[in-house]
Amino acid sequence: GAVVSQHPSRVICKSGTSVKIECRSLDFQATTMFWYRQFPKQSLMLMATSNEGSKATYEQGVEKDKFLINHASLTLSTLTVTSAHPEDSSFYICSATSGDYTDTQYFGPGTRLTVL
Amino acid sequence: QKEVEQNSGPLSVPEGAIASLNCTYSDRGSQSFFWYRQYSGKSPELIMFIYSNGDKEDGRFTAQLNKASQYVSLLIRDSQPSDSATYLCAVNSANFGNEKLTFGTGTRLTIIP
Numbered sequence: 733g734a735v736v737s738q739h740p741s742r743v744i745c746k747s748g749t750s751v752k753i754e755c756r757s758l759d760f761q762a763t764t765m766f767w768y769r770q771f772p773k774q775s776l777m778l779m780a781t782s783n784e785g786s787k788a789t790y791e792q793g794v795e796k797d798k799f800l801i802n803h804a805s806l807t808l809s810t811l812t813v814t815s816a817h818p819e820d821s822s823f824y825i826c827s828a829t830s831g832d833y834t835d836t837q838y839f840g841p842g843t844r845l846t847v848l
Numbered sequence: 849q850k851e852v853e854q855n856s857g858p859l860s861v862p863e864g865a866i867a868s869l870n871c872t873y874s875d876r877g878s879q880s881f882f883w884y885r886q887y888s889g890k891s892p893e894l895i896m897f898i899y900s901n902g903d904k905e906d907g908r909f910t911a912q913l914n915k916a917s918q919y920v921s922l923l924i925r926d927s928q929p930s931d932s933a934t935y936l937c938a939v940n941s942a943n944f945g946n947e948k949l950t951f952g953t954g955t956r957l958t959i960i961p
Contacts, residue, residue: 775936775952775953823889834897835947836897842891
């Protein structure tokens, strides 16, 4: 149980284009989903927290107009990187929690974004 | 500023020995504690969570929590080469329902065959 998927697993795009990443909880309803970014040899950096049907809460320093998050249902959240630039190249990972008493976050496999 | 501190390592342990990973946290209101394992190029996977003082065992893994000392550890018995990874400590502060986790920077563990 507690499986989270992400799609695509890897994407290469040209500078200036937009990229959408999907995050799905496959066998549970995710009350909250999280989006992280991880640069090589660095720890996870939380970008935003999203709850179904409401606006995402972004961490300080994360541009909400650049990283659009839509949490349309209890099993799907999307992250759109708009007007991507080479410095946006990173490993993007989502996680989801079912809202049980443990607040355990289950991570998706991640999406490696390369912007040329 | 809520902080979670881990020794970045690398920590080298011979195969078959016990690997001991440590984590301290600054927020006394922290309620639940998690250990994740992350292989290079992969996303974190949950090893176990603990929220009561004492030990919690799951197979070869034992998590230990001491809230008075603000300390949580992970022991890996009979270490295997496949245990070589970065181990992330994560803490959920304040009340249950505040779901945001604060992660440590991770300890890189290498099991030497």
